[in-house]
Amino acid sequence: MVQDGLIGRRRELEVLVGALDRAQAGQSAVVLVGGDAGVGKSRLVAELCATARERGGLVLVGQCAELGESMPYLPLADALWTAARDPNVPAEARAALRAAVEARPVLAGLLPDGPGAAGGDAADLAQQRLFGAALGLLGELSDARPVVLVLEDLHWADRSTRDLLTFLCRVLQRERVCLVGTYRTDDLHRRHPLRPVVAELLRLPAVSAVELAPFGPAETAAYLAALEGAEPSADLVDRVHARSEGNPFYAAELLAAARSGQELPQVLADLLLARLERLSEPAQRVVRVAAVAGRRVGDRLLRRVSGLDETACEEALREIVSHRLLLPDGPDGYVFRHALLREAVYGDLLPGERTRLHAAFAALLATDGGSAAELAHHSMAAHDLPAAFAASVQAARQAERVGAPAEAHEHYDRALSLWDAVPEPERTAGTDRARLSLRAAAASAAAGDLRRARLRVQRLLEVVDPGDRPLRSEIHERLAYYLADLDRIEESIAAARTAIDLLPAEPPTPQRARALATLARSLIWHGEYAGFRKVADQALAAARATGATDAEASALISLGLREEPIRPDSGAEEMFAAAWRLGEGSGDLQVALRAGFHRARAMFERGDLAGAREAIDEGVRLTFDAGLAWSTYGTNMRFLQYLVAYTVGDWAETARLAEGFPVRATTQPEGLLSAYALFTDVAQGSPVVGERLEWLSRLWDTDDFVMLMARGLAAEHALWRGEEGTAIEHVDAVLAALPSNDPAVIRLAATALWAHADRAVRARAAGDDAAVEQAVHAADAMVARARQAATRTIDGHKRGWLGEEGRAWLARAEAEWHRARGDDAPEHWRAVVDAFDYGFVYEVARSRWRLAESLAAHGDREAATAEWRRAVEAADRLGARPLRRALADLGRRARLTAEPAPEAGPLAALTAREREVLKLVAKGLGNREIAAELYISPKTASVHVSNILAKLGVATRTQAAAIALREPPPA
Known part of the structure; x- marks a missing residue:
C-alpha cells in the first residue's frame, strides 16, 4: 500500500511496492534508488520495508560505510547480523535466518561472531562460492516468505560488494526477493566506480530505477506543515525552501533552527554543527568520537574511547539521543541520524584531535580483536605505519578467505607501499617482499584484473636478485599463467620455458612440476603439440615425486585433452577421472571442477550416456555444495547436465533444469545457458523461442560460442517453419566465424x-x-x-x-x-538411425521420420509404417510438436495411417496427468496449490505446466486456461 504520509513520493513508492508485488508473485525484482544526500532515500525505503513487514516478509537492511573500500561485503554482513538479532523480526524468521547462515560457513565467516571463512580456495573461487551462498540463502529464505534486501549507501560500497550486487541483479529470477540499493547521485562523479555499475545494471530487464528529486515549493510547504503540526507562514516556507533547495533533511534542520529563533546560516554545514554546539561538553566529545568511528559505533567501544566514566558517558548519550544526533541501533550500538551529520562533525575535527582519536580506536581494536580492515584504516589515519602495515597484511589474508580478491589486492598494495617505511617487514608479514607481491598479483588476477597481475610480476622480475633462480622461476611461471589467460600464448610458452630452465632437472621440485604443467597447458591452448608429450610426462614425474597434486592434476588434464581426439582408446577418461580424484582429495576445487567437467564430457562424447549422467550429476552437486553454480565450470557443468538429459530423452528433467536458465540473457554465462535451453524449446516448438533468440541476438556478435549455439538452433527453428533462407543465413554466419x-x-x-x-x-x-x-x-x-x-x-x-x-x-x-x-535411398537414413541409436532419443526419432519418408517413396509401405509409428511414439512422448506435425503430414501424404491427425483437438497431446494439472490451472490455482492438490512437489507441478504450455503452443497460463474452458479435458 502507498502511505499518504510520505509527502511528494507517491509515484516513487508505487514503483517500489510494484517491485515487492512482483517478488511476492515469484519474479525477483531490483530497484536502484538514487538522489542527493538528505533527499529522503532512506525514508522512502523505510516505507517499503514497513509494507513488506505488514505482509509477513523478511526485511534485511545493511549499510555501506566510508570504510567500505577496506571492509568487503559489509552491507551483506550488516544485514544478516542485524536481522538475526533484531527482536522485531519474528522468532521463526530469525531462527530460519540463523540456520540458513550457519549452513553456509562462507557467509557465517562474515559475521562478528562467525567461525571465520575456511581457507584453501583460490580467491576467485572463494568469491564465487560466497556469491553462490548468498544466492542460495536468499532463495531458501524466500521459499517461506518474501525477502526484501536493502543495501544502503552504495556510493561507499567496496569492489566486492559492487560485484555481489551485479551478480544478484543478473541471476535472481524466480526467487521471491526484492533487492533495493540506495546511493547518492551527487557523489557519483565521472570516475566514481559505482557509476558504470549503475549504468550496466539499468540495462537489465529486472532492474528499475527511482530518482528522488528535491521538493518543489508546494511539497516543501506540506512537509514543513507535517513537521510543525500547523501551517507555517509563507515567508518561512519561502526562506526554508530557498535555503534547502528542496532537500527534506536540510528543510527539517532549517525549520528546527527557525523554531529556536536562530538566523538561518549561509553554510549548511554550520547548521548541522550548531546542533552539536548546543550539547554539553561531554556530549560533544562523545559525538566527535562517534564521528571518527564511522556511521555506526558499538556502545562499549564508544564509552572506552570517549574516556568518560560510566555515569558521565550515560548522561552524555541520553542527551545526544534526545537531540536526535545519534539513534540507538540494535541492542548495543548507535548510528548517526544522517550521514551528513557525521560528515560535518568529522570534517570539523582538528587534525591533531582526529589523529589522537584514530589512534585510540586502533589501540582498542588491536587488543580486543577487531576487524583487521578497521584496524588498518585507523592505524593509517593515526600515522602508525608499523601497525597499519601489519593490519594491512592481515586484512588482505582475511579478504582472500572471504572471497574479496579486489580488497585483498588493495590491502596487499598498501602493505607493499609501506614495506620500506617499517622495521623488520619480513618478520611482521611472515614472508618476503617478492612473495607478498606474488600474493598481490594473484589477488589481482582473481579479481579479474589480469593485466595488473601481469604487470606486477613483470616489474617484480626487474628487482629480484638475479641469483635467486628458484624465486625467478616461480615468478616466470606465474607470468606464464597470466599471459595464457590473456591469450598471449606465445609469450606464455616462452615464460614457462624460462621458468623451467632456471631450475635443475634433478632433484625434482614442486616448483619445476608446476612450471612444466603450466607449459603443457599453454602448449595445448596454442595447439603446439611438438614435444608436448615429453613436457607432460616430465610434469607428471616431477609432480608425483614431490607430492605436487595441483601440478599432477593439471598435467593429467592437459595430457587427456591432447590424447583424447587421436583415438577412442586414448585413456583420456582415466586421466580426467584421476585428476578429479586428486582435486577432490586435496580440496583443490579449481582442479576438481576442471577435471570433473572434462571427465563427464569425455564419457558423453564416447556415447557412455549413463556414465556421463552420473559423472555430471556428481560434478554439479559439488558446484552447488561449494556455492559455485555460477562459476565458469559451474555454468559449464550445468549446461552439460542439461545436454545429457536432452540426449537421453528425459525432457521433464530438462524443463526442471531450464527453470534456472535465464530467458532474458545479458551476459556470456547467461547466454550460454539460455542458448542450451533452445535445444528442447526448438524441438518442442515452445513459444519462448522467439524471446530467447531476441535476447541472445544481442550477445552472439560478441561471443562466438553463444553465436554457435543460438544461431545453429535458430536455423533449426527456421527450418521447422519452412524458412530455408533464414536457416542458411544463420548457418553461414556461424561458419564464417x-x-x-x-x-x-x-x-x-x-x-x-x-x-x-x-x-x-x-x-x-x-x-x-x-x-x-x-x-x-x-x-x-x-x-x-x-x-x-x-x-x-x-x-x-x-x-x-x-x-x-x-x-x-x-x-x-x-x-x-x-x-x-x-x-534418397533408405540405406542412407538407416545409417543415420543406427548412428544416433547410441542413446540420442530425439535424433533417432527425427531420423526415422526421414527413413519412413524414403521407404514410402521407394514403395516399402510396411517398413515405412513401422518406422513412422516408432517416430510418432517418441515424438508424442517427448512433446516434440514440430516433428509430430511433420510426421502427421507424412502420414497423410503417404497414407501410412488412418488415425486422425494430432491437431484434431488441442488437448490431444496432453497426458492424463497433464490434463489433471490443466483443470487446476483453469481454476486459477498456482503451482504450490496444484502440488498440494495432487500430492506432488511444486517443482513437478511447474514442469507439468511448462510442458502443457509448450504442447498447446501458448505463452501464458491464462491462454492455456482459455483453451481448457473452450474444450474441457475428457473425464
Whole structure:
C-alpha cells in the first residue's frame, strides 16, 4: 500500500511496492534508488520495508560505510547480523535466518561472531562460492516468505560488494526477493566506480530505477506543515525552501533552527554543527568520537574511547539521543541520524584531535580483536605505519578467505607501499617482499584484473636478485599463467620455458612440476603439440615425486585433452577421472571442477550416456555444495547436465533444469545457458523461442560460442517453419566465424544441408532444373565442409575419431546431401538411425521420420509404417510438436495411417496427468496449490505446466486456461 504520509513520493513508492508485488508473485525484482544526500532515500525505503513487514516478509537492511573500500561485503554482513538479532523480526524468521547462515560457513565467516571463512580456495573461487551462498540463502529464505534486501549507501560500497550486487541483479529470477540499493547521485562523479555499475545494471530487464528529486515549493510547504503540526507562514516556507533547495533533511534542520529563533546560516554545514554546539561538553566529545568511528559505533567501544566514566558517558548519550544526533541501533550500538551529520562533525575535527582519536580506536581494536580492515584504516589515519602495515597484511589474508580478491589486492598494495617505511617487514608479514607481491598479483588476477597481475610480476622480475633462480622461476611461471589467460600464448610458452630452465632437472621440485604443467597447458591452448608429450610426462614425474597434486592434476588434464581426439582408446577418461580424484582429495576445487567437467564430457562424447549422467550429476552437486553454480565450470557443468538429459530423452528433467536458465540473457554465462535451453524449446516448438533468440541476438556478435549455439538452433527453428533462407543465413554466419576443422562445423553443415535438400526436392517437383542445380551445387560445397571438419589433422595426423555424436551428424549430413541430389535411398537414413541409436532419443526419432519418408517413396509401405509409428511414439512422448506435425503430414501424404491427425483437438497431446494439472490451472490455482492438490512437489507441478504450455503452443497460463474452458479435458 502507498502511505499518504510520505509527502511528494507517491509515484516513487508505487514503483517500489510494484517491485515487492512482483517478488511476492515469484519474479525477483531490483530497484536502484538514487538522489542527493538528505533527499529522503532512506525514508522512502523505510516505507517499503514497513509494507513488506505488514505482509509477513523478511526485511534485511545493511549499510555501506566510508570504510567500505577496506571492509568487503559489509552491507551483506550488516544485514544478516542485524536481522538475526533484531527482536522485531519474528522468532521463526530469525531462527530460519540463523540456520540458513550457519549452513553456509562462507557467509557465517562474515559475521562478528562467525567461525571465520575456511581457507584453501583460490580467491576467485572463494568469491564465487560466497556469491553462490548468498544466492542460495536468499532463495531458501524466500521459499517461506518474501525477502526484501536493502543495501544502503552504495556510493561507499567496496569492489566486492559492487560485484555481489551485479551478480544478484543478473541471476535472481524466480526467487521471491526484492533487492533495493540506495546511493547518492551527487557523489557519483565521472570516475566514481559505482557509476558504470549503475549504468550496466539499468540495462537489465529486472532492474528499475527511482530518482528522488528535491521538493518543489508546494511539497516543501506540506512537509514543513507535517513537521510543525500547523501551517507555517509563507515567508518561512519561502526562506526554508530557498535555503534547502528542496532537500527534506536540510528543510527539517532549517525549520528546527527557525523554531529556536536562530538566523538561518549561509553554510549548511554550520547548521548541522550548531546542533552539536548546543550539547554539553561531554556530549560533544562523545559525538566527535562517534564521528571518527564511522556511521555506526558499538556502545562499549564508544564509552572506552570517549574516556568518560560510566555515569558521565550515560548522561552524555541520553542527551545526544534526545537531540536526535545519534539513534540507538540494535541492542548495543548507535548510528548517526544522517550521514551528513557525521560528515560535518568529522570534517570539523582538528587534525591533531582526529589523529589522537584514530589512534585510540586502533589501540582498542588491536587488543580486543577487531576487524583487521578497521584496524588498518585507523592505524593509517593515526600515522602508525608499523601497525597499519601489519593490519594491512592481515586484512588482505582475511579478504582472500572471504572471497574479496579486489580488497585483498588493495590491502596487499598498501602493505607493499609501506614495506620500506617499517622495521623488520619480513618478520611482521611472515614472508618476503617478492612473495607478498606474488600474493598481490594473484589477488589481482582473481579479481579479474589480469593485466595488473601481469604487470606486477613483470616489474617484480626487474628487482629480484638475479641469483635467486628458484624465486625467478616461480615468478616466470606465474607470468606464464597470466599471459595464457590473456591469450598471449606465445609469450606464455616462452615464460614457462624460462621458468623451467632456471631450475635443475634433478632433484625434482614442486616448483619445476608446476612450471612444466603450466607449459603443457599453454602448449595445448596454442595447439603446439611438438614435444608436448615429453613436457607432460616430465610434469607428471616431477609432480608425483614431490607430492605436487595441483601440478599432477593439471598435467593429467592437459595430457587427456591432447590424447583424447587421436583415438577412442586414448585413456583420456582415466586421466580426467584421476585428476578429479586428486582435486577432490586435496580440496583443490579449481582442479576438481576442471577435471570433473572434462571427465563427464569425455564419457558423453564416447556415447557412455549413463556414465556421463552420473559423472555430471556428481560434478554439479559439488558446484552447488561449494556455492559455485555460477562459476565458469559451474555454468559449464550445468549446461552439460542439461545436454545429457536432452540426449537421453528425459525432457521433464530438462524443463526442471531450464527453470534456472535465464530467458532474458545479458551476459556470456547467461547466454550460454539460455542458448542450451533452445535445444528442447526448438524441438518442442515452445513459444519462448522467439524471446530467447531476441535476447541472445544481442550477445552472439560478441561471443562466438553463444553465436554457435543460438544461431545453429535458430536455423533449426527456421527450418521447422519452412524458412530455408533464414536457416542458411544463420548457418553461414556461424561458419564464417569457425575454423574449417572445428567439429562443430559438422552439425551446422547437416542443418544447412537439410535446407538445401528441401529446396532441391521442391524445385525437382516443380521441374525447375536451374533451381535444382543451384541447390545441389550448394549442397556439394556444404558436404565438403563437413567432411573436411571430420578429418581434421592433429599434429600432422588425421583425426582418429569424432565421438558418437559427431559420427552421427556426419551420417546425417551425408544423407541430406544424397536427398538433395535425388538419391534418397533408405540405406542412407538407416545409417543415420543406427548412428544416433547410441542413446540420442530425439535424433533417432527425427531420423526415422526421414527413413519412413524414403521407404514410402521407394514403395516399402510396411517398413515405412513401422518406422513412422516408432517416430510418432517418441515424438508424442517427448512433446516434440514440430516433428509430430511433420510426421502427421507424412502420414497423410503417404497414407501410412488412418488415425486422425494430432491437431484434431488441442488437448490431444496432453497426458492424463497433464490434463489433471490443466483443470487446476483453469481454476486459477498456482503451482504450490496444484502440488498440494495432487500430492506432488511444486517443482513437478511447474514442469507439468511448462510442458502443457509448450504442447498447446501458448505463452501464458491464462491462454492455456482459455483453451481448457473452450474444450474441457475428457473425464
